[in-house]
Amino acid sequence: MLRKECVAMLLAGGQGTRLGVLTQNVAKPAMPFGGKYRIIDFTLSNTINSGIDTIGVLTQYQPFELNQYIGNGQPWDLDRLNGGAFILPPYQKAKSGEWYKGTANAIYQNIDFVDKYQPEYVLILSGDHIYKMDYSKMLDFHKLMEADCTIAVIDVPIEEASRFGIMNTNADGRIYEFEEKPRIPKSTKASMGIYIFTWEKLKKYLIMDEEDHNSQNDFGKNIIPGMLRAGERMYAYEFSGYWKDVGTISSLWEANMDLLDPQSDINLANKEWKIYARNAAEPPHYIGNQAVIDNAIISEGGNIDGHIEKSVIFTGVTVDWGAIVRNSIVMPDTHIESGAIIDHAIIGWGARIGKNVVVGEPQKKPVNGEWQIAVVGPGVELEAPMKIKAGEMVGGKK
Amino acid sequence: MLRKECVAMLLAGGQGTRLGVLTQNVAKPAMPFGGKYRIIDFTLSNTINSGIDTIGVLTQYQPFELNQYIGNGQPWDLDRLNGGAFILPPYQKAKSGEWYKGTANAIYQNIDFVDKYQPEYVLILSGDHIYKMDYSKMLDFHKLMEADCTIAVIDVPIEEASRFGIMNTNADGRIYEFEEKPRIPKSTKASMGIYIFTWEKLKKYLIMDEEDHNSQNDFGKNIIPGMLRAGERMYAYEFSGYWKDVGTISSLWEANMDLLDPQSDINLANKEWKIYARNAAEPPHYIGNQAVIDNAIISEGGNIDGHIEKSVIFTGVTVDWGAIVRNSIVMPDTHIESGAIIDHAIIGWGARIGKNVVVGEPQKKPVNGEWQIAVVGPGVELEAPMKIKAGEMVGGKK
């Protein structure tokens, strides 16, 4: 086994309950995004683009979709003889076996996996953010500071800072205090949930944490505060650029809409830092004689004959003549029939919106920071006179 | 997803407790065999050589070794964009999650995986047999007979038949009765634990079996007898050729020794039906000035300066001057120091047999069918005046 300088561990375990019917049968990282991607494509692509070719994907919830999506790793250039992408579910040791108790426990249970590559560093990632980041620069910073742990932070508006884990640092970036969702934040450096640890050091703390039966075995709640208390060298690495947590319906919708905004920092077309995805083998999409397209992203395999405005249309979508889709996300293999009106909505994959059905309502601005997005679950079929109101969610069947 | 005519499901779950210290940290299918192979290489190679390129490996015990060994599947030509090899551990569905209860339950829990490929047939394999078999011929037979289930059988001596599951068949091969380890066997057709099912039919019985709370969810105990009772079309496919269960120390040793026997049916060198293995990237082995080699299989990376007689020497083994290895299996990365005497023994990987240590004893024939093989666990280091007696096992540390 060839040694690897840095191994990435991707925490893809969460069910993502806040995404409701969309994650009923699919783990959040496997959620479609941006016309042809899945959320996890961003983290996988960042990893390989950063020169890190060994990545463990920790998951215990609905791994099929993820397992088959990642497959042999080839779309991300992760089909390596030595290294590559590995799905790591919990497993049975000799007589006992247990599910992952928390983020730290998930890594703890996979210490043997990491040790096989004898890495100096471990990069901990989560699979539910949309961003482009060169982790190798963060690693360079970690080495330069001779840090034990480096945490990526992003500057957030002070009024939003109390929603995040906030790092309070010295001028050189050394963290002297970590506050989880502070009422009165002292800084605007929010943790992005991306950590680099010197592996020997992390291993020590993971083993200690596992012995502590009061611990929740969580990085944010236990490992990071514990290391800080012990006086380890912990640094904040400042990232600037587009970064978005897509953990809620509203933020998932916003992140998709950002792709349509020429002012947005998220530039998918940049050839120096491609985002890879598994290819769908669909023909080009067809725009029909009756179609009106006004600011849209449209992926392959579609047949579009309706009116599309400020929307993201995924692979294999059919929009019939006379249908209107505005400010919406239409996931793969969906059929929008004529006369249907979709506005501020997310249509799950494989759904069918029948003739003249209305989904969602026009909106000018979010309410308490949340857009009222109507959601139609995967595979749902709706017929008139069905009307789905703003913010309403109709259940998925498989 | 491209449709597959036949998907293979490999039951690799067993801990293999009868192999003692050898399987303490490694699942049985990952056990080294034949100088450079693992046991699972035979089943994986048979599968791809039979033209079946989609294989689910069901495991819940110590999957690391297997996971990393199979990796992207490339050594077996299973690095496919569509299909390939998938490790399938138990997973958490929504709120609940459970370990595999039995062989049938393991398939039941992975119905979704199989369904993705919409196969007409499913091939059920186990990962602990040494044999070369063209499953495509068995599939042709299954189709010809329009069977619901075809079970591969091998002719065993009548005096051994009561150790196996015995199929009693009509002249055309149709099974009318199945007896598990019958005291007075009516036939000598023993089940090899290899089944082809028409998938729709199997799915029906798996779902019924899961609803039966008294079931042990096992193919041999529940599914096969249940289908027989219901009058389904079940056929025995007769296989002839080398086939060996390597579930015990004695049989594992025998199967390795068979490779040294020119009369044996197991011909690894046959280029028409290659057995693939992950490559170790070791240089050729070196035979020293003092060495005496008399009937041996020696793999790459070794430095052999001792006396080797009728033994299988794995990758990266060092045998010092004056050491004697007879009738034994020496697993990878082992060091046998000078003056050591090994006879009728299995030395686990990474072990060190110190100077003048004696392991095992000469034997003329097995006792009650079992050879008294001495076993040194993986990584164990022995020093003189240590002596391991015939049939004794010294414990593995990791």
Place this chain on the structure above:
Amino acid sequence: MNTKMMSVLFASGNESKLNELTIHRTTASLPFGGRYRLVDFALSNLVNSNITRIGIITRNNYSSLMDHIRMGRDWDLNRKNSGIAVFPPFVLNTSREVYKGKIEAIYTILDYIKKSPEDYVVVSNCNIAANIDFVKVLATHLEKKADVTVLCHTARINSSRRVIIKKDESGFIKDLHFEETPSDQDYLISLNIYIIKKDLLVEYVENAYSRGLVDFEKDILFKEVENGRLYAYELQGYAAIVDDVKTYYAESMKLLERGVREQLFDGENKIYTKVKDSVPTVYGSSCKVINSLIADGCVINGTVENSILFRNVRIKEGAVVRNSIIMEDGVVMEKSTLAYAITDKHVIIRENRQISGFLTYPIVIVKNKVV
């Protein structure tokens, strides 16, 4: 092993009549249908029919083909024991002459064919776009006990040197001949795709080669008609034979019909191509697009009508593209108009240009040209 068929493909064949489009490439690597090369249809059909041993015989300009195929990984053909073998010219031909016809071409790789374990061979040109299930074709071939099964379809003759088939009620071929003149009437036309038992192919080719014959159709098939064992398998659904600029343009434009696309692309048998990791296409607020086939990675701010845009094409504000085919990386700058044009890869039309061909005579702009 259970695989029964292998395949031999001819990458070249119509370069002379495809003019500017095949200066730098073989017919096999001609872009078609917005994101494909012609060879993609042959390769995908074979893979979808479980045929994974494929020998491709090239004549010249094969580097674009090699670059496209890359050991076959996008077709899942990077196999240990089978997969794609590309035979460049000269390799087996010590006289350093390019092969003269298909017979000589097959003869140079007879060793490869003989050593392969499969019993049947699919022999095909690479200038066909169609969705073919060879498993069904083989089943019919076996059922009919044919010597050679010739795939064909019913269509008008829209180019010269098409092979016309006459068959009897049982489907066996009674006559085969070349037809040079286009017609408005439907004929049964050979697609020049054959299934033959391997031993028979070897026998045909060895016999013909030893007599100095070169033309597979004329010198073997036409003569075999009299034995009555050539079977005509008529393909239902869309099939295109591309052998000159006119048929290239006409067959491309047919893809704007939904029914044609469904026959070619839908269903279980997908058409695969080289993966390029393009982003989805972005439409701006000022765009106006109708009746067009648009591949990934385009940015469209102008007007596009009745056209096919390949990957990564840019149509700027005020630009108008009508009845045209714009290949990969093409750019049409502000206020230019393009009509009845085929622009090859990486062509740039600068601002305020007006370029127009005619329906029956589309203008071709060669690769990398800045106009």
Place this chain on the structure above:
Amino acid sequence: MNTKMMSVLFASGNESKLNELTIHRTTASLPFGGRYRLVDFALSNLVNSNITRIGIITRNNYSSLMDHIRMGRDWDLNRKNSGIAVFPPFVLNTSREVYKGKIEAIYTILDYIKKSPEDYVVVSNCNIAANIDFVKVLATHLEKKADVTVLCHTARINSSRRVIIKKDESGFIKDLHFEETPSDQDYLISLNIYIIKKDLLVEYVENAYSRGLVDFEKDILFKEVENGRLYAYELQGYAAIVDDVKTYYAESMKLLERGVREQLFDGENKIYTKVKDSVPTVYGSSCKVINSLIADGCVINGTVENSILFRNVRIKEGAVVRNSIIMEDGVVMEKSTLAYAITDKHVIIRENRQISGFLTYPIVIVKNKVV
């Protein structure tokens, strides 16, 4: 991306002096050490040093090399964004002439080098067997602020045209020259492996090419000595330069020393080669084998002494092989004796043959020969 180095390899170079061994192949694909080709050492060292963009310049006979490399999958080099690029002769050379020296060779691929994002280039011949950590070499190169770092080792001159280095105490090179005559004394000898900043390499080559110069060593490096920025990085441990049959034989036989094998193969940096899925070697009851290096897949029933056997060699009962190198698929039949011989791939020595060369003049038997 974090990768800092790319590499340019010359697959050819010593074919004239390697005679029969390179009739059908480049030096790079010469079998060495029982299961390797010489290029394996270069490729493995690069991959082990995280260098994954590798351009290989070939001059002729490159098909055995292409067949061996197969897109680099056995070295994990089948990458989407980097990986191996093989440059066949003629491709960039419109005059249809093979390049005359390394300067012209590099010049033909300058575009590829310039477009690559890495800042440093490892330039290397493919006739070296050694285990090299280029990460360490680059660290020294940067620390010393050298223009060019020249890898070298201390050894006797055992062949003509070796480049001899004189350096000062700080390690910078004071003199570089060719030495034609063998010696029994140790010298510091260049391995013709260099690390150079990419921009500087481009500048060197463009300058030299425009002046019509061809020899990278003589026309560039020898002249740069006076600027005092060439650093000599002395490699510890075993390193072999293979440039004629005599050195090929002598360096091969050195692998029978355990210390040499440890330096070349042991430790973290493995040497990878094309995987062939051979079975382990089988020794019969009548065999007698000492002091030999034996690859996988052999079946040995005779006597083997002081020899190297490649994969799938068969030594029959009563056959005796001494001080010889038997390449892949070789067979020595019953009662034959072979001494001081190098048999190329797939050579068969029939029954009762007696063949013997001499220590300083080993006999070479060419590929596929039946003796």
